[in-house]
Amino acid sequence: MLSPLDKCWHWLPLISLPLVLMTTQTSLKGAASTAPAEMLLALRRPLLIAHRGCSHSAPENTLPAFKLAKAAGADLVELDYHHTQDGVPVVIHDGELDRTTDAVAQWGGKNIHVASRTLAELRTLDAGQWFDAKYTGTRLPTLTEALDLIQDGNVTLIERKAGDAAACVKLLRERNLINHVVVQSFDWKYLKDFHQQEPRQILAALGPPGSRGGKKLDDAAKTLDKIWVDEIRQTGARVVVWNRQITRESVASAHEQGMKVWVYTIDDPTLAQAMRELGANGIISNDPSAIQRALALRDSSR
Numbered sequence: 001m002l003s004p005l006d007k008c009w010h011w012l013p014l015i016s017l018p019l020v021l022m023t024t025q026t027s028l029k030g031a032a033s034t035a036p037a038e039m040l041l042a043l044r045r046p047l048l049i050a051h052r053g054c055s056h057s058a059p060e061n062t063l064p065a066f067k068l069a070k071a072a073g074a075d076l077v078e079l080d081y082h083h084t085q086d087g088v089p090v091v092i093h094d095g096e097l098d099r100t101t102d103a104v105a106q107w108g109g110k111n112i113h114v115a116s117r118t119l120a121e122l123r124t125l126d127a128g129q130w131f132d133a134k135y136t137g138t139r140l141p142t143l144t145e146a147l148d149l150i151q152d153g154n155v156t157l158i159e160r161k162a163g164d165a166a167a168c169v170k171l172l173r174e175r176n177l178i179n180h181v182v183v184q185s186f187d188w189k190y191l192k193d194f195h196q197q198e199p200r201q202i203l204a205a206l207g208p209p210g211s212r213g214g215k216k217l218d219d220a221a222k223t224l225d226k227i228w229v230d231e232i233r234q235t236g237a238r239v240v241v242w243n244r245q246i247t248r249e250s251v252a253s254a255h256e257q258g259m260k261v262w263v264y265t266i267d268d269p270t271l272a273q274a275m276r277e278l279g280a281n282g283i284i285s286n287d288p289s290a291i292q293r294a295l296a297l298r299d300s301s302r
Contacts, residue, residue: 035179047282089143195236204239269294
């Protein structure tokens with residue numbers, strides 16, 4: 001049986017493309033004068049982005065998942081954060097603790113919100129056993145702990161789930177991480193606020209939003225188009241992060257405005273190749289090794 005690390009890079013002996021899929025660290029050598037996030041956006045090859053770490057092989061949004069994502073050669077390692085009751089950014093996707101911790105078993109009750117507990121309380125929770133018994137004892141990391149791990153050779157894609165822009169701007173400035181990371185959000189007002197406070201930072205706008213003008217969107221209205229691209233441009237974001245509902249024309253429209261397009265959450269290699277054919281500049285995946293192999297084989301056949 002393959003170990004979690006093997007699952008993230010078991011394809012390596014099967015291909016010989018040493019220059020096609022360089023790691024972020026190698027790609028950025030000799031470019032110390034340019035921030036890593038800027039360098040990534042300048043690359044011509046598609047970017048590989050690990051969704052919540054290598055969450056196919058380890059519990060999502062944990063240090064083990066981030067370590068595996070780095071080993072797999074991901075260009076960016078994506079994570080989500082909320083704020084604790086005492087104001088500490090902690091890495092977790094859901095606003096409630098039920099799905100990815102043992103909060104229900106420990107504390108009783110359901111739908112316990114992250115923001116209702118202090119960091120000290122959250123530290124007592126197990127965030128790994130739900131995924132696999134071998135990850136028992138894994139804890140929820142703080143955002144700073146996750147950044148310390150990922151930024152040692154990689155770039156973090158920070159998704160803000162809760163909290164104001166000022167708090168994130170302050171943290172990035174204090175740690176000298178402006179444009180050493182990318183910040184994304186579904187909240188486009190948050191992105192506008194962030195851009196006003198720190199216009200240097202590369203931002204990514206997640207979509208489609210759930211509504212427009214107070215009206216719920218049908219599937220057709222959720223497809224990326226020039227109007228959506230224009231709205232995103234006004235937030236200050238330089239990256240459009242969309243689901244598979246993209247078109248060749250909408251991607252071209254983003255490119256004409258100097259923006260990149262990343263697509264989520266793609267775990268099927270065939271679909272990843274299709275997204276790349278439409279012009280997508282990055283693929284976000286729970287299984288980065290499978291997608292990396294698919295993109296490598298596509299490029300090698302050309």
